[in-house]
Amino acid sequence: MVIPNNFLFTLIFLGIANWGTVIYFLFHLIKPKQKLTTINDKRFISNVKNKTGLDVVIKIMDIDQMIGFMISSPPFPAVMVFSRKLFDSFNRDEKEWVILHESSHYFMWHSLKFALSQFTLLIVGIFIINNFVVNEGIVLTLLIGLLLGLLYVQIAKIFEYEADNFAAKNMDDPKGMVTGNIKMRNDYNGFWQNKIFKNFFSIAVSYEDRIKMAEKQSGLKRK
Ligand SMILES: [Zn+2]
Numbered sequence: 001m002v003i004p005n006n007f008l009f010t011l012i013f014l015g016i017a018n019w020g021t022v023i024y025f026l027f028h029l030i031k032p033k034q035k036l037t038t039i040n041d042k043r044f045i046s047n048v049k050n051k052t053g054l055d056v057v058i059k060i061m062d063i064d065q066m067i068g069f070m071i072s073s074p075p076f077p078a079v080m081v082f083s084r085k086l087f088d089s090f091n092r093d094e095k096e097w098v099i100l101h102e103s104s105h106y107f108m109w110h111s112l113k114f115a116l117s118q119f120t121l122l123i124v125g126i127f128i129i130n131n132f133v134v135n136e137g138i139v140l141t142l143l144i145g146l147l148l149g150l151l152y153v154q155i156a157k158i159f160e161y162e163a164d165n166f167a168a169k170n171m172d173d174p175k176g177m178v179t180g181n182i183k184m185r186n187d188y189n190g191f192w193q194n195k196i197f198k199n200f201f202s203i204a205v206s207y208e209d210r211i212k213m214a215e216k217q218s219g220l221k222r223k
Helices: 005-029 042-052 084-089 092-107 110-132 138-170 175-187 195-201 207-222
Strands: 036-038 057-061 068-070 079-083
Touching (some): 005 138, 079 084, 092 175, 110 138, 175 207
Parallel strands (some): 057 079
C-alpha cells in the first residue's frame, strides 16, 4: 500500500503542531465520570473582569497534573478549567496569573489565530509537495512536515508570549507568576521538561522566560 505524500505530510505536520492537545484529550478529558465544579469566588472573578472585560467562568477538573486552559473562544462565553492540583496548590496571585493568561487567549482571539496559522502552513506544505516532490520522495515529505511543524510551534509561541506578557503586566503582584512557575517546574521533571525538546516542540513559554517577564514587571512596579 502506498501512502500518498500529501496525507503523510498532513499527518506529520498536524501531529507536531497539536501533539500536546491530542495527548491531553486522550488521557484526561475522555475519562468517564469526569465532573466539573464551578468556582464561585465573586470578588476574585470581578477583579479579573476589571482587567480583561470578561465574565470568565472557572471550573475545576480532577486531574493530577498542574494545568489550566481555556475551553472556549468567542463568540461563546469564556470558560476556563483549572486542574484540582493547580487550584489547590496555587495561592491567589498565582491563580491570577493563570486566569489572566488564559483570558488573554480568549480576548486576543488566539484559538482562531492558531487555527489560521496551521491552515496556512498546511496549504503551503501541500503546495510544495504537489509541485516539487516526486512520488517516492517520502524522506523529503517527512522533512517538510517536520520543518513546517517546527515553524508552527515558533509562531504559536508568539501568541503564548502575548498571553504571558498581558498577565505579567496586569497582575496585582507579578511575583505570583514567579512562584507559580517555580511550583510548576518543581512538580514534574520527566522527559517532556527537557529544555531543547520544549524549545522546539512545545508552544508554551519556558518557565525561565516567564519568570524573567514577571521579575521585570515587579521591578517596574516597585519604581
Ligand atoms: Zn497559553
